[in-house]
Every structure is written in structure tokens, then in C-alpha cells.
Amino acid sequence: MKRRSFGNRILMIFIPFIIIILLFTAFIGYKSYYNSLKKDKEKSMEILIEQISDNFDYYFRDIKTMIVYVSNNSKINEAFKYYQDMNIEERYFLKNEIDENNANVNILKNYISDIILIGNNGYKQNLPNNSSLDQNADLLELDWIKNYDSSKRIYFTMPHYTDYYARYLKDHLVVSAVFPIQEHGQHIGFIQGDLDYDKLNSVLEKVHDQNDIKISMVSETGRIIFDQDISRVNQEIDEMIYTKLLGSTGTFVIDSNREPAMYVYQQSEVTGWYLLAEISYRSMMKGAKEVFNQIVFVILPVSIIFVIAISYMLSLYxxxxxxxxxxxxxxxxxxxxxxxxxxxxxxxxxxxxxxxxxxxxxxxxxxxxxxxxxxxxxxxxxxxxxxxxxxxxxxxxxxxxxxxxxxxxxxxxxxxxxxxxxxxxxxxxxxVKAVTIKDEINYISDYLNIYQMRYEGKFEYEIKVDDLLLKYQTQKMILQPIVENSIKHGLKDIAQGGDIKIIIYAENSCCYCEVWDNGKGIPEEKLQTLKESLCREESESGHIGVINVHQRMRLAYGDGFGIIDIRNDRDGYTKFILKIGYLTEGEK
Known part of the structure; x- marks a missing residue:
């Protein structure tokens, strides 16, 4: 019987087997890559649509908030009811009061084009820093005003041109949010907020520039609101596509006379409009085709040659x-x-x-x-x-x-x-992590005594606490950052006459602490920022110690503990209110 060499055995058996495995692996790999690419594309489109929808909903919610804010001005209701009966002087002062209230409504919000007040009695006025309205324009005859949707508290219009200004900008498109104003069940006027169409549409243009995805926004009735092609705005969308828009989110494929395409949509929670993304299969599978060519014409030939060479070298060495x-x-x-x-x-x-x-x-x-x-x-x-x-x-x-x-x-x-x-x-x-309230009071008293000796006459302090509470436990060093904040920030510009009060009391089986100071107070904007930082538990410059106290209390006792309120009271005191522990037997 003829014996074959080790090298021949490898060449005759091992190499064909490896080549078959390579071909099979290449086919399975390409198929898996194709399916994975399809799923990834669909997922990425869903994420993209969700992000863009959140961006649009932010603008839509913001204009609704601005309109509601403006509507809270009692002078507007007064204008809607009595403007026609006022003399020139009364109208002048009323207009100035409304302008003063609305002067900074759209500051730093360049996407808010204007807010217009429209009364049933003929009264009309817009933001003071905008172009004047055309006094001859009958705003009550505008389609979205004349045929307003009474079923919705605030409703949104289709894109329209702003032809109601004295200086008409022919190409200026806006989308409006309209708030019908009623009093005692009687309709007396409207507040209309205009969103700059180009600013909103630029969100979609950035996506168009970076992807092969086409994105449109469609109303509940099937009319196009936003689109890369401006000529399609206010046109009806393809009936075949419109009938697929069922539910708040979804994905579907349409194989029409054109090339097949995949669609992903999501309905806005604010307007009810649909954000629709379209991508053709040719664009979507472009990467898969390139991978297929590389496998067939590069990877497989090189792999076969490599296997043969390795097999031969293995038999020799x-x-x-x-x-x-x-x-x-x-x-x-x-x-x-x-x-x-x-x-x-x-x-x-x-x-x-x-x-x-x-x-x-x-x-x-x-x-x-x-x-x-x-x-x-x-x-x-x-x-x-x-x-x-x-x-x-x-x-x-x-x-x-x-x-x-x-x-x-x-x-x-x-x-x-x-x-x-x-x-x-x-x-x-x-x-020691937890201490008695008595220990914490003794510590803060020593702390304040040192500051009093350092800044003699700058402030006095008072600590009020029920003796029955001294034996209960709380977290260590929770008062010092709050008191330090009062001294360094609240009493910063006070040379004498400062006052700090620390009050500890029990309520609903919990222990509370209030720290007061009669300093300069916290500006409202900075106070709001500090409260937001506490909610997010993010450190804010100048108040790291305060936020650290809040985080430690929440970690020790759970949600609802820590700093529960900060406010500037009318009595001249800035007050920090803390919930610092339970009054239970286990904490004694």
C-alpha cells in the first residue's frame, strides 16, 4: 500500500475542508451582517426620530409655556373686554403696562418669532421689540382664528406667512400656537405665539446634510408641515404612507413604483403631529454591498492562498x-x-x-x-x-x-x-457617621464662637431646640456647610447687626432643622439654579458643601430628606429648611 507523505495528506484533505469552511463562514457572516445592519439602521432611525421629536416638543412646549405666562397678565383680559370703551389716554397706559410685562418674553429664544394678542373687540398687539402689526389687517378673519378648534386648550396651526405686519416679509414662514381666552364661559380673544419656521426646520436640515435619511413632519390629517423640500409644505402626503401611521410609534416598509424604502415614525406628545423618517433600501444596504465585494474579491482569495501556503509550511517545518x-x-x-x-x-x-x-x-x-x-x-x-x-x-x-x-x-x-x-x-x-443632635449642636456652637471672635460684632446667633430632641440621631456635620454658607455669602457685606438662627423641631415623627440669616438673600435666578442643582444632585459652583449635605441625607434616609426648601422670606431672612432624621425608637 502506497503511503502518502504528511504534506500530501494536508494538501489533499485539510485544504479543501478549510476552503469549504471559509466559503460557508463568508456566506453566514455576510447574511448576519446584512440582517444586523438592517436592524441597526432601524434602531438608529428610531433613536434619531426620538431625539428630533424631543427637540421639536421642547420648542412646542416652550411656546405653550410662554403663551400661558402671557395670559396670566390681568391687563390682557381687561384689554379684551373694555378696550373699545377706553379713551386714548387709557389705551396708551394699558398698552405700556402690557408691553412692560411682555418685553423680555422671547429674550434668548430666537425661535419665538412673536406673540400676538387678538381680542374679539378689535384689540390687537404684539411684542414691543417686533415689527408693528398692520392696523388694517383683520386678524379675526385668519383661517386658524376664524375656525379655531374649541376642543383643545392650545392648538397648533399649519405653516403660514406673516402677512399681518405693516412691513410684510414675503418669505417669512411661521407655525403658530393659539390659545383661546375665555372668561366666565364667554370667549373674549386669542393669544397667538409664532415659531420661526426656518429655525425649527434647520433641525431637519442638519440631519439631511449628514445622512441619507429624509425626514418630514406630518399633521394628523396627513398634510406636510416640515420637509427638506419647501414646495411640499402644506401638501398632502402620499395616501399609501398616511394609512400606515397608526399608533404613537412604528416602522413599516413600502415597495412602491419607486425603490423600496423603510419608514420610521413617532407622534408628538404636544402637537399630535407625526415625525416621519424615510430611507431607501439602496442607501441602507450600501455598506453591506461593499462588505460583500470585499469578501468575494479580496478576503476569500487571499484566505485560500494563505491556507495553502500555511499548510505547505506546516508540513515542512x-x-x-x-x-x-x-x-x-x-x-x-x-x-x-x-x-x-x-x-x-x-x-x-x-x-x-x-x-x-x-x-x-x-x-x-x-x-x-x-x-x-x-x-x-x-x-x-x-x-x-x-x-x-x-x-x-x-x-x-x-x-x-x-x-x-x-x-x-x-x-x-x-x-x-x-x-x-x-x-x-x-x-x-x-x-462615627451618625451622631446625636446634641453633639451636632455643640459642634456648630464651637464653630460659630470662633467666627464671632474672628468677626467681633458682625453677627449674633441663636439656637432653639427642644431638650427632648437632643438624644435623637442624625448625620454628622450637616449644619456646618449650611451655616458657613450663611456667613460667607449671606452676611458677606454686613459689618455688624447680622443674625443667624438655628431652629430644630419635630413634626410627623421626623426631625426638621431651619437655618436663618438676615443677610443680602439669594437672587431669584441663582436661587432657582440652586434648587435645580439639588433636584439633579449636581454640584454647583459656590454651593458644593450645601449639595453634599443634601446628597448625604438622601443616601442615609431616602427620598424626601435633605434640603427640602430654600427661600427668601418677606421678614428679611433667607431660610434653609432641612429634614434631618426620623424620631423612632431605633434612632434614639
Missing amino acids: IKRPLEKLCTKVEHADLEHYQEDSEEYGSLEIDKLGWKFDELLRRMDSMIKQVYLSEIRRQNAEIEVLREQITPHFMYNSLQLIKTEAVIAKNRRISRIVTSFSMLLRYSMDHT
Whole structure:
């Protein structure tokens, strides 16, 4: 019987088998890539649509908020009811009052084109910093005003031109939100907010410039509101597409006379309009076609040639690598181990060599880890001794300073050192997380005493607390950041006459604390920013300590605890109100 060489056996059996596997793997890989690409494209379109819809809903909600804000001005209702009966002077002053209230409505909101007041009695007025309205234009005859939707509190119009200004801008398109105003069940006028069409449509144009996706916004009745092609605005959408818009979100495919395309849509929660994204299968599968060409014309041929070459080399050099590996195993010396990345000329033998090298590396690493762990343990013991020495040394040093002050009959220095020593001892005890309210009150009293001695006459303080509450527990060092905020920010510009009050009381089985100061107060805008930072639990410049207190209380006791209110009261005090713990037996 004729015996074949090892090399011939590999060439006749191994190579055809590998080629079949390569072809099968290429087919499965391409198919999987095709399906994965399709799903990824669909998912990315859904995410894109959701993001764009959120952007549009932000603008739509904002204009609704602005309209409602404007409607709260009682002077507008007065104008809608009595304007026709007013004399020129009364009309003049009424207009000025309304203008003053609306002057900054659209500041920093360049997408809000205008807000127009339209009364049934003929009264009409827009924002004072905008172009004047055409006094001859009958705004009550506008289609969206004349045929307003009484079923909705605020409704949105289709895009329209602003031909009701004295200086008509022919190409200026807007989308309007209309708020019918009623009093005692009687309709008296409208407030119309105009959104700049170009500003909103630019959101879609950015997407068009970066993708092959076409995005439109369609009304509930099937008319196009926003589109890359401005000529399609206010036109009816394809009936075949419109009938597929069912529910708030969805995906569908239409294979029309044109090339097949996939559509993803989402309905706006604010307007009820549909945001519709379209992408053709040709664009979507462009990447898959490129991958297919690379597999068929590059990867497969190169892989086949490579397999043949490797197989041939393996048959020639399989003996030499094995001998090389055996020699290395025989001469391995762990005590004088040096890592090397020697190659043996064969993938299988290389793996054996790498595994052997990995074994040696692990053994060497374990020896080093044991050595380093012992060093760390010794360092840790030294550090513990050092931590024990340092605080005691500082306390002894402060006690020495106090003794010298008493001998020198300097009671002021003695009081300062005593208070500082108590502060230091309290703050450096890291083993305790929860303390009694009594401990916290003693700490903050020492803290305030030091500040009083530093800024003599700058402020007085008062602490009110029921003795029954002193035994209950709360988190450590929660009052100091709040009081420090009052001194550094509230009383910053006060030379004398400052007043700080700390009030601790019980309510509904919980313990509350209020910190008052009669300083300059917190500006409303900054107060709102601070409250928003507390809600998001994000650090805000200048108030990191305050937000840290809020976060620690919420972590310790859960939602509803921490800083529950900050306000500037009419009595001249800025008040921080904290919910600092439970009044239960387990907390005594």
C-alpha cells in the first residue's frame, strides 16, 4: 500500500475542508451582517426620530409655556373686554403696562418669532421689540382664528406667512400656537405665539446634510408641515404612507413604483403631529454591498492562498518547532525567569509555547504579588501607628497652647483654642457617621464662637431646640456647610447687626432643622439654579458643601430628606429648611 507523505495528506484533505469552511463562514457572516445592519439602521432611525421629536416638543412646549405666562397678565383680559370703551389716554397706559410685562418674553429664544394678542373687540398687539402689526389687517378673519378648534386648550396651526405686519416679509414662514381666552364661559380673544419656521426646520436640515435619511413632519390629517423640500409644505402626503401611521410609534416598509424604502415614525406628545423618517433600501444596504465585494474579491482569495501556503509550511517545518519547544521546557529556570516572545513557526506549536510562557509569567507574578502584599501590610501597620500619633500630637499641642494662654491670663485665646480643639476632635473622628443632635449642636456652637471672635460684632446667633430632641440621631456635620454658607455669602457685606438662627423641631415623627440669616438673600435666578442643582444632585459652583449635605441625607434616609426648601422670606431672612432624621425608637 502506497503511503502518502504528511504534506500530501494536508494538501489533499485539510485544504479543501478549510476552503469549504471559509466559503460557508463568508456566506453566514455576510447574511448576519446584512440582517444586523438592517436592524441597526432601524434602531438608529428610531433613536434619531426620538431625539428630533424631543427637540421639536421642547420648542412646542416652550411656546405653550410662554403663551400661558402671557395670559396670566390681568391687563390682557381687561384689554379684551373694555378696550373699545377706553379713551386714548387709557389705551396708551394699558398698552405700556402690557408691553412692560411682555418685553423680555422671547429674550434668548430666537425661535419665538412673536406673540400676538387678538381680542374679539378689535384689540390687537404684539411684542414691543417686533415689527408693528398692520392696523388694517383683520386678524379675526385668519383661517386658524376664524375656525379655531374649541376642543383643545392650545392648538397648533399649519405653516403660514406673516402677512399681518405693516412691513410684510414675503418669505417669512411661521407655525403658530393659539390659545383661546375665555372668561366666565364667554370667549373674549386669542393669544397667538409664532415659531420661526426656518429655525425649527434647520433641525431637519442638519440631519439631511449628514445622512441619507429624509425626514418630514406630518399633521394628523396627513398634510406636510416640515420637509427638506419647501414646495411640499402644506401638501398632502402620499395616501399609501398616511394609512400606515397608526399608533404613537412604528416602522413599516413600502415597495412602491419607486425603490423600496423603510419608514420610521413617532407622534408628538404636544402637537399630535407625526415625525416621519424615510430611507431607501439602496442607501441602507450600501455598506453591506461593499462588505460583500470585499469578501468575494479580496478576503476569500487571499484566505485560500494563505491556507495553502500555511499548510505547505506546516508540513515542512512541524518537526523543528516541536524540538525547539522541548528544548525550552527542559531548560526553563523560574528563579532567573526572563520573559521572551519566541516564535516557533507554527500556530499550534506557538500556542503551546505561549501557554508555557503564560504559566511561567503567572508563577513569577504570584511570587511578586506575595512579596508586594507583605510590603503593603507592613506599610499599612506603620500608617495606622502614624494616624494614631498625629491627632494625639495635635490635641496635646493645642492643650499646651491653652495652658500657656491660661497662665498668661488671655481668656480669648483660651476660648479659641478650646473651641478649635473640640472642632478638630469632632471632625477627625472618621469612625462615627451618625451622631446625636446634641453633639451636632455643640459642634456648630464651637464653630460659630470662633467666627464671632474672628468677626467681633458682625453677627449674633441663636439656637432653639427642644431638650427632648437632643438624644435623637442624625448625620454628622450637616449644619456646618449650611451655616458657613450663611456667613460667607449671606452676611458677606454686613459689618455688624447680622443674625443667624438655628431652629430644630419635630413634626410627623421626623426631625426638621431651619437655618436663618438676615443677610443680602439669594437672587431669584441663582436661587432657582440652586434648587435645580439639588433636584439633579449636581454640584454647583459656590454651593458644593450645601449639595453634599443634601446628597448625604438622601443616601442615609431616602427620598424626601435633605434640603427640602430654600427661600427668601418677606421678614428679611433667607431660610434653609432641612429634614434631618426620623424620631423612632431605633434612632434614639
